[in-house]
Structure formats: structure tokens, C-alpha cells
Amino acid sequence: MNLSSFFFLVREGFRNIRRNGLMSLAALGTVTVALTVLGSSLWTAYRINEIAQAQPRTLNEIDAFIPGERSASTAVLARVQALPNVASVKLVTREQAWQEMQQSDPTMGQALDTNPLPDKLAIETRDPAEMGALVARLRDHSQFAEIAEVKSTSDEVRIMLAAARIIKIVGGMAALGLFLATFFIVHNTIRLTVFARRREIRTMQLVGATPGFIRFPLLLEGVFHGVVGALIAGAIVLFCRAQVGVFVSRFHSVLLGDVPARLGPVELIGGMVAIGVLVSLIGSHMAMHRFLRQV
Amino acid sequence: MRRSIIGLFPACPLRRTVQTKAPRATLMIELTDVSVAYGNEAIALSHVTLRVVKGEFVFVVGPTGAGKSTLLKLLNREERPTEGRIVVASTDLTTLRPSQIPLFRRHLGVVFQDFGLLPTQTVYENIAFALRVIGATGGVVKRKVPEVLEMVGLAHRPDAFPGQLSGGEQQRVAIARALVNDPPLLLADEPTGNLDPDTSDGIADLLRHINLRGTTVVVVTHDVRIVDRLARRVLAFERGRLVRDEARGGYRAAEVDEDTDTPSPEAPPLQGVTR
Numbered sequence: 288m289n290l291s292s293f294f295f296l297v298r299e300g301f302r303n304i305r306r307n308g309l310m311s312l313a314a315l316g317t318v319t320v321a322l323t324v325l326g327s328s329l330w331t332a333y334r335i336n337e338i339a340q341a342q343p344r345t346l347n348e349i350d351a352f353i354p355g356e357r358s359a360s361t362a363v364l365a366r367v368q369a370l371p372n373v374a375s376v377k378l379v380t381r382e383q384a385w386q387e388m389q390q391s392d393p394t395m396g397q398a399l400d401t402n403p404l405p406d407k408l409a410i411e412t413r414d415p416a417e418m419g420a421l422v423a424r425l426r427d428h429s430q431f432a433e434i435a436e437v438k439s440t441s442d443e444v445r446i447m448l449a450a451a452r453i454i455k456i457v458g459g460m461a462a463l464g465l466f467l468a469t470f471f472i473v474h475n476t477i478r479l480t481v482f483a484r485r486r487e488i489r490t491m492q493l494v495g496a497t498p499g500f501i502r503f504p505l506l507l508e509g510v511f512h513g514v515v516g517a518l519i520a521g522a523i524v525l526f527c528r529a530q531v532g533v534f535v536s537r538f539h540s541v542l543l544g545d546v547p548a549r550l551g552p553v554e555l556i557g558g559m560v561a562i563g564v565l566v567s568l569i570g571s572h573m574a575m576h577r578f579l580r581q582v
Numbered sequence: 583m584r585r586s587i588i589g590l591f592p593a594c595p596l597r598r599t600v601q602t603k604a605p606r607a608t609l610m611i612e613l614t615d616v617s618v619a620y621g622n623e624a625i626a627l628s629h630v631t632l633r634v635v636k637g638e639f640v641f642v643v644g645p646t647g648a649g650k651s652t653l654l655k656l657l658n659r660e661e662r663p664t665e666g667r668i669v670v671a672s673t674d675l676t677t678l679r680p681s682q683i684p685l686f687r688r689h690l691g692v693v694f695q696d697f698g699l700l701p702t703q704t705v706y707e708n709i710a711f712a713l714r715v716i717g718a719t720g721g722v723v724k725r726k727v728p729e730v731l732e733m734v735g736l737a738h739r740p741d742a743f744p745g746q747l748s749g750g751e752q753q754r755v756a757i758a759r760a761l762v763n764d765p766p767l768l769l770a771d772e773p774t775g776n777l778d779p780d781t782s783d784g785i786a787d788l789l790r791h792i793n794l795r796g797t798t799v800v801v802v803t804h805d806v807r808i809v810d811r812l813a814r815r816v817l818a819f820e821r822g823r824l825v826r827d828e829a830r831g832g833y834r835a836a837e838v839d840e841d842t843d844t845p846s847p848e849a850p851p852l853q854g855v856t857r
Contacts, residue, residue, distance in 0.1 A: 295714050307702065486698070487701070490698040493658060493660075
């Protein structure tokens with residue numbers, strides 16, 4: 288293809304979009320709706336996963352209090368360390384704890400003559416979802432008689448962390464399903480536009496146009512719908528994201544509070560345009576394949 | 583010289599043999615024992631053998647379902663024969679690879695009954711499209727499109743869309759598009775099928791004019807009027823068989839007088855035979 292033909296085909300592509308206005312609008316609308324659903328679903332799944340990933344950094348700790356001798360504390364430390372799903376164990380001695388308390392709350396330190404605090408094991412779990420099982424084990428006196436009390440993050444957190452784990456699996460499958468659904472919607476829409484112009488395509492074939500010559504403007508149209516549809520869908524998702532953010536912030540939730548999104552608006556729009564282009568390119572190509580084979 | 587001598591002796595046994603062996607270089611279309619069947623029972627064409635030499639004007643006539651349109655589809659390689667061999671413009675269509683079909687079609691001009699114009703493009707753009715397809719530059723398009731529009735009498739309507747033209751005008755645009763690449767062969771499928779008699783006469787005259795410039799023209803038609811008026815070679819089909827090949831025929835077979843049934847010296851002789 289020479290340069291003159293290339294520019295001609297690019298002009299043809301945009302001219303077709305303009306002249307087949309209603310069909311182009313229908314295709315654009317369908318692509319936009321499909322990409323909005325896909326984009327918002329992917330974004331939601333991504334954010335939930337991101338928030339869940341951020342939780343273990345602050346809320347996967349278990350505190351086990353040991354009121355006995357120091358030797359008992361070190362013995363328990365060794366046994367806890369050997370347990371599965373334990374990432375790390377740190378012994379906080381009663382002296383260290385007393386010092387910390389005096390620094391953080393001096394009045395309390397002055398009110399008490401002696402140090403009432405026991406030794407503490409600060410345990411960090413490997414998998415937050417398995418925290419419940421570990422807490423239950425530590426509270427089992429037949430195994431850990433030396434431990435007087437076990438404190439862990441709330442049930443709310445544990446449920447959320449378990450949900451995050453499910454989201455990872457189900458979300459991935461749902462994203463794939465939605466991607467395929469979007470692809471078929473876009474493919475079908477492009478197929479309808481190609482079908483509406485089948486006589487035009489036949490005429491092109493009969494005057495000696497090569498498949499590539501016929502395909503190029505139609506592919507360009509498909510990509511145009513993909514890009515513009517993705518830009519509109521991206522704007523809608525960004526708007527919804529802002530609105531949901533405002534809504535969620537009213538709950539002042541410690542969980543959702545300050546987990547910043549790693550993906551900014553540019554990355555979000557870029558990702559959606561990439562998906563739009565990919566889906567429309569493959570969809571257009573497949574839609575045309577059948578009609579280009581006929582004559 | 584040899585041909586004219588033989589023409590003096592219609593009963594000469596050499597006549598048919600000599601006449602069917604036209605030099606290959608002068609042949610535009612050659613069908614040898616061509617059949618087209620759809621499934622086991624539907625026979626579209628049956629053992630058709632015919633030749634059309636360069637510069638001829640040929641009408642293909644016959645009732646609906648006789649095989650006329652199938653013949654045209656074979657000639658532009660929309661279909662392939664079940665049996666036999668087809669050579670068009672020195673290209674053997676029976677061995678033509680799919681990737682070569684677009685290049686082959688650039689040697690043809692095709693005119694359809696429904697005009698086959700691109701509805702979203704202007705008259706000028708429709709014609710220019712056929713040039714763009716072969717990679718013509720803007721300069722060539724600007725030179726050739728007005729020329730061919732002038733030839734078909736539509737130089738004053740380059741910016742009109744097909745929907746704004748009459749049937750006759752749309753057919754003229756289709757003919758202009760078919761001719762803009764200077765093809766050696768023009769195939770027309772019912773070019774006057776949707777037109778009134780006066781407009782049909784205009785299209786027929788245009789086709790004759792194109793033929794006089796040297797283009798081989800094959801017209802599939804039901805239009806008795808133009809076939810009888812132009813009195814050119816007629817190939818008549820019935821139920822897939824070539825039943826008549828007349829050098830200067832009418833739409834319907836004339837009463838044959840055995841004594842005077844000599845081919846015209848300037849028209850091609852009987853070249854089609856069926857089994």
C-alpha cells in the first residue's frame with residue numbers, strides 16, 4: 288500500500304463514520320455501555336483487593352499476654368514461632384511495655400507505683416484470613432497454659448479479609464467473564480454495521496479491492512468506536528469513583544480510610560482505551576472475516 | 583483469406599474445425615466444457631463451450647434460471663465451475679488463487695442491475711474508488727474521473743449522491759466506474775433491468791459506443807428491445823445449456839433458412855457448442 292492509498296483509506300474510515308452516523312452512534316453507545324460495565328467492575332474489584340492488601344500491614348497482629356516468669360515467656364516465644372502461619376514473633380517485656388506506657392500516657396505512669404503489665408508476644412500472621420484459627424490455638428490452655436489473654440483484630444476485619452481472598456478468585460473469574468461478554472457485544476455490534484454494508488463490501492470486491500483495502504477503513508472505524516467509547520466510559524467510571532469515594536468517606540471507616548489508589552485517572556483511562564482498542568480490533572477483524580470470504 | 587474462401591463453401595467439412603480454432607491471442611473469453619452444479623440435482627450450467635474474441639459485443643439471453651447469471655459469475659470469478667476450464671483475458675480462472683482474484687478483477691468492468699453504487703459516496707467518489715483500489719494517485723484520479731464522466735454524459739453531476747440520481751443516471755455512473763480503469767472486458771448484468779425503454783436505449787447506445795472504442799462487452803439481459811435493436815451476437819441459454827449462438831441475432835431465434843444460414847463475414851462465426 289502506497290502513502291496515497293493509506294491517506295485515502297484513513298479519510299475513507301472517518302468519512303464512513305460521519306456518513307453512517309446513526310449506525311456509528313449505535314455502535315459507539317453499545318461499546319461505551321459495555322466498557323463502562325467492564326471498567327467499573329474491574330475498578331471495584333481492583334480497589335477492594337488493594338484495600339484488603341493494605342490491611343495486613345496494620346491489622347494482622349495478635350497480642351498474647353504472659354503474666355509468669357521471663358523464662359516462661361521465652362519458652363512460649365519459641366513454641367509460637369514454630370506454629371504455621373506465623374510470620375514473626377517479638378517479645379515485648381513488661382519493662383519495655385511500662386516504659387512505652389509512661390511515654391504515651393505519663394499521668395497513668397505516675398498514678399501506679401508498680402508495673403502491673405505482663406510480658407507480651409507481638410505475633411504477626413502470614414495470612415490474615417487464617418488469623419482466627421491461630422487465635423483459637425493460642426487461647427487453648429491445653430497447649431498454651433502460660434498465656435493469660437489473647438487480643439486480635441476484630442471479627443469485622445477478619446470477615447473482610449476473608450472476603451478479599453474470595454474476591455481475588457471470584458473477581459478474577461468475573462473480570463474474565465465480563466471481558467468476554469464485552470468482546471461479544473462489541474463483536475456483534477461491529478458485525479451488524481458490517482452486515483448493513485455487505486452490498487457495499489461486495490461492490491468493493493467486484494471492482495478489484497483487496498481484502499486489506501476493504502478491511503482497513505472498517506478496522507479504523509472499529510478502533511475509533513473502541514477509543515471514543517473507552518474515553519467516555521473512563522470518564523463515567525472516574526465520575527462514579529469520585530461519588531462512591533464521597534459516600535464511603537462518610538462512614539469514617541478505619542478500613543477504607545487512607546488506602547491511596549495506586550492507579551490514577553490517567554492510568555485508568557489508558558487501561559480502558561487499551562481494552563477498548565483490543566476488543567474492537569479483534570471484534571472488527573472477526574466480524575469482517577465472514578463477509579470478506581463470501582465473494 | 584483462407585476464412586473468406588471457406589465462407590464461400592458453407593458445406594465444407596473443414597468449416598467448423600477451422601473457425602473454432604481462433605488464435606489464442608485474439609480470445610477474450612474461452613469456456614471449455616464448463617458445468618456448474620449445486621449439489622447432485624441443481625445444474626446451473628451444463629457442458630458449455632464458447633469463445634468470445636476481443637472487441638466483440640455479446641448478448642447473453644434466456645429465461646430465468648437458464649444459467650445466464652451463473653455464466654457472468656464464472657467470468658468475474660465469483661463462482662468456480664464444477665467441471666471444465668475458463669480463461670478470461672488470458673487468465674486461467676480455474677487455477678486462479680483466491681489472493682489473485684482482486685488483481686484479475688481489475689481487468690474487468692462490471693455493471694449490475696441494481697447499479698451497485700456506494701450510497702454514501704458521491705458520483706465522483708464512486709468512480710474514483712475504482713481507481714483508488716488499484717493504487718492510483720490523486721493526480722490520476724483528477725484527470726481520469728472527469729474524462730469518463732464526460733463520456734457517460736454526467737460531467738455536470740459529480741457531487742450528487744446516488745440517491746439523488748435517476749435510475750438511468752445511476753447506471754451511467756456504474757458504467758463510468760466500470761470503464762475508468764480502461765478494462766479490456768465489460769460485463770453487464772441486466773444493465774437496463776430497472777430502466778424505462780427510453781433510458782434503456784440510452785444505456786444500450788452507451789454500451790455500443792464503448793464497444794466501438796475496442797472494449798469487449800458481454801451483456802446479460804432480458805431486454806428484448808435492446809437485443810433486437812443492436813443486433814449483435816446472441817448466446818441463448820436454456821436450462822443451463824447453450825442452445826443458440828447467433829452472430830447477429832435477435833432476442834428470439836429467427837426462422838432458420840438452411841440455404842441462407844451463412845455467418846456474416848464481419849461477425850464471429852458460431853463458436854459455442856453444447857453436448
